[in-house]
Amino acid sequence: MQTLINDQLAKIKKETGVRSGSPVLYIRLSGRLLALTWRWIRAQWTFWNVKDKGRLIFQNGSMQELIEGRMRMGNRVRFWSTIMPVQLRVAPQAQLSIADNCYINGAIIAAHEHISIGKGVYLAPMAHITDSYAFGSPEADSHTAAVHIADHAWIATRAIVLPGVRIGEGAVVGVGALVTEDVPDRAIVGGVPAKIIRYLNTGEEAKDLPEQQAL
Amino acid sequence: MKTSLNINWPVGREKRYTQVWAKAYTGKSVWSWWHIWRLARQVQQLGRNLQLVNRPVVINQGKLVIGDNVQLISDYQPTRLAVGPKDEQKIGDGTVINSTILAAQRQIIIGENCRLAPFVHFMDSDFHDVGDRLADGKSGPIIIGDGAVLGAHTLVLRGVTIGEGAELLPGSVVTKDIPAGALAGGVPAKVFNRKN
Numbered sequence: 001m002q003t004l005i006n007d008q009l010a011k012i013k014k015e016t017g018v019r020s021g022s023p024v025l026y027i028r029l030s031g032r033l034l035a036l037t038w039r040w041i042r043a044q045w046t047f048w049n050v051k052d053k054g055r056l057i058f059q060n061g062s063m064q065e066l067i068e069g070r071m072r073m074g075n076r077v078r079f080w081s082t083i084m085p086v087q088l089r090v091a092p093q094a095q096l097s098i099a100d101n102c103y104i105n106g107a108i109i110a111a112h113e114h115i116s117i118g119k120g121v122y123l124a125p126m127a128h129i130t131d132s133y134a135f136g137s138p139e140a141d142s143h144t145a146a147v148h149i150a151d152h153a154w155i156a157t158r159a160i161v162l163p164g165v166r167i168g169e170g171a172v173v174g175v176g177a178l179v180t181e182d183v184p185d186r187a188i189v190g191g192v193p194a195k196i197i198r199y200l201n202t203g204e205e206a207k208d209l210p211e212q213q214a215l
Numbered sequence: 216m217k218t219s220l221n222i223n224w225p226v227g228r229e230k231r232y233t234q235v236w237a238k239a240y241t242g243k244s245v246w247s248w249w250h251i252w253r254l255a256r257q258v259q260q261l262g263r264n265l266q267l268v269n270r271p272v273v274i275n276q277g278k279l280v281i282g283d284n285v286q287l288i289s290d291y292q293p294t295r296l297a298v299g300p301k302d303e304q305k306i307g308d309g310t311v312i313n314s315t316i317l318a319a320q321r322q323i324i325i326g327e328n329c330r331l332a333p334f335v336h337f338m339d340s341d342f343h344d345v346g347d348r349l350a351d352g353k354s355g356p357i358i359i360g361d362g363a364v365l366g367a368h369t370l371v372l373r374g375v376t377i378g379e380g381a382e383l384l385p386g387s388v389v390t391k392d393i394p395a396g397a398l399a400g401g402v403p404a405k406v407f408n409r410k411n
Contacts, residue, residue, distance in 0.1 A: 082274075083295065083316060103348075122348065126336075154345065157338065158370060158388075172345055175338075176370055176388035176402045188345075192402040204346045 008032050043079065047071075054100065061085065068092045069111065074100035074119070081106055083125040089135065099151070101208070107155070110135045113144040118151035118169070120208060127155040127173075131163045150185070152206040170205040254287075262308065271296060277319070278303035282327070288313040291333045299340075307361070318342075321373075322356035329359055332367040332385065339373045360395060 008029055009020075018024045036058065043059035050067065054075035061081030065088040077098055079086045084106035090096045096111040098104075099119040106125030109115060112132035123129070133143040145164030155161065155173045167173065167183045174190025174197070183189050186200040250270040255261055257275040262283035271287050271294040273279070279298050281287075285306055287294050291314040298304045299320045306312065307327040314333040317323055320340035325331075341352025355374025359365075363377050366385030371377070377393045384400025393399050397406045 083297075083318065084292075120348075122343075154348075157336065158368075175372060175390075176386075178402075190403070200345065206346050206348055 005029065005033075046079075047073070063088070066090070067096075069094035069096070071095070072097040074098060074102070076100055077102045077104070079104050091135075091140075094131075112140050114146040115149075116146075117149045118153065120152045120206060121149055122154040124155060124157040124159075126158045127161070128159070129155070129161045133163060154206070170200060172200070269293065274298065276300040276302075280305045282306055282308035282310070284309040286311040286313075290314060320351075321354045322358075324356070325359045326361035326363065326379070328362045330364045332365060332369070334368045335365050336368075336370045338371070341373065366400075 009025065012018070012025055012028045012032070013020070016024065016028070039058040039060050040056070043057040046059055046063065046065060047053055047057065050071045050073060053073040054077070056076045057073060059079045063079055063081045063086040067088060067090045069090040069092050071090055077100070080103070086104055086106055087108045088096070089110040091112045094111040095114045096109065097116045099117060101120040102117055104123045107123035107127040107129065110130040110132070112135055115129060115131050129147060129149070131144055131147045132140045134140045143163070147161060147163060148166045149155070150167060150169040150171070152170045153167050153173070155167070156175045158175060159173045159177045159179065161167065161173070161179045165179050165182055167179070168185035168187060170186045171183045172188045173179055173183065173194065174188065176192070177190045177194040178192040179189065180193045183194070184196070186205055188197045188200065189195060190197050250267050254267070254271060254273055257273040258279050258281055260280040262281055262285060264284045265281065266286040269289040271289050274297045277298040277300055279296060280303070285308070288311070294312055294314055295316045296304060297318045302319045302321050304317060304319045304323045306325045307329065309328040310325055310331070311329070312331045315331045315335040315337070317337045318339070320342065323337055323339055337357055339357045340354035343352050344350040353373060357371055357373065358376045360377055360379035360381065362380045364382045365371070366383050366387065368386045369383050370388045372388070372390050375389050375392060377383070377389065378395030378397065380396045381393045382398045383389065383393070383404065384398070386402070387400040387404040388402045389399070390403040393404065393406065394409065397409050399406045
């Protein structure tokens with residue numbers, strides 16, 4: 001808790017440039033803590049039926065979720081719905097697992113069989129992840145394949161991930177890409193259908209964030 | 216709940232709307248009042264004859280300028296104008312904007328008489344770095360020339376300039392500059408031909 005407050009204080013100082021004794025700092029801090037509390041309460045309300053979930057799950061804005069199957073969540077997962085509402089659909093007998101430090105920002109996730117999302121994955125607005133070609137239809141059962149997104153991947157705006165795809169560790173899926181084949185580790189892909197543009201260098205890949213900074 | 220409104224503003228475009236909002240009693244319903252008021256108190260400059268269909272979502276921390284005869288339509292989804300701090304967005308005269316998302320970290324300038332189809336999305340920043348997710352990403356201004364037409368679901372990325380009268384096919388992702396009068400499309404967008 002102490003580190004969380006210190007971290008928030010440092011962030012406010014960086015954004016506004018006020019000095020450490022200023023009352024503005026503490027007014028803003030209280031506002032931020034209130035917002036965090038409210039987002040935590042909303043997430044608890046939304047995922048009340050999800051038994052297997054970690055600590056510090058936050059939700060900003062209203063999202064659309066229909067969770068009939070199994071869902072697992074790690075710590076410090078954020079659901080942000082400022083640009084677009086996050087849409088989660090987990091069919092009966094399907095499984096959706098989301099690991100620690102994920103940031104899900106207006107993405108669309110439809111699980112009919114199994115979707116697993118690794119640690120520190122960023123999903124941008126309107127990124128569409130499905131594991132069935134005909135979600136919700138009677139034929140959906142025969143057209144499914146599990147989707148696996150490895151740690152620290154970033155799926156950019158409006159990218160579509162088709163069933164049966166594994167996205168590698170630290171991979172970046174470009175804007176508007178249609179991912180039809182597996183993406184290797186640390187690759188940047190883009191286009192329709194997605195092709196490898198280049199690979200990330202050793203210094204460039206995403207790292208684990210410190211715990212509180214993820215908020 | 217659908218409201219539309221077409222008002223001849225009794226003021227010059229340099230003045231803020233809030234000074235004269237009481238004179239604007241020509242709205243068709245109470246809701247149009249409310250929408251105009253919500254928009255106008257977030258905008259630095261508002262031109263004459265604004266037409267609204269439903270309420271746009273405006274998050275303005277920087278500078279937002281809307282010209283004359285602009286139509287802001289939000290029927291498929293709310294038009295979202297998000298302007299970050301120290302940044303600016305300008306919408307030129309006579310532009311029609313339909314269910315579009317404009318997310319500005321730096322600068323978005325839309326010329327006069329542009330047509331933006333539904334679900335067009337402007338992003339002038341990456342918002343975060345590829346590796347260090349807490350660092351600011353690359354950004355660059357987006358400039359749309361006069362009379363450009365963007366098809367539905369077009370996505371315009373940072374640092375792109377679209378020339379005057381250019382036309383973009385639906386679903387294209389614009390990553391590089393488009394010359395004036397060109398017809399372009401695809402992911403990423405390529406120029407197909409040039410009009411005379």
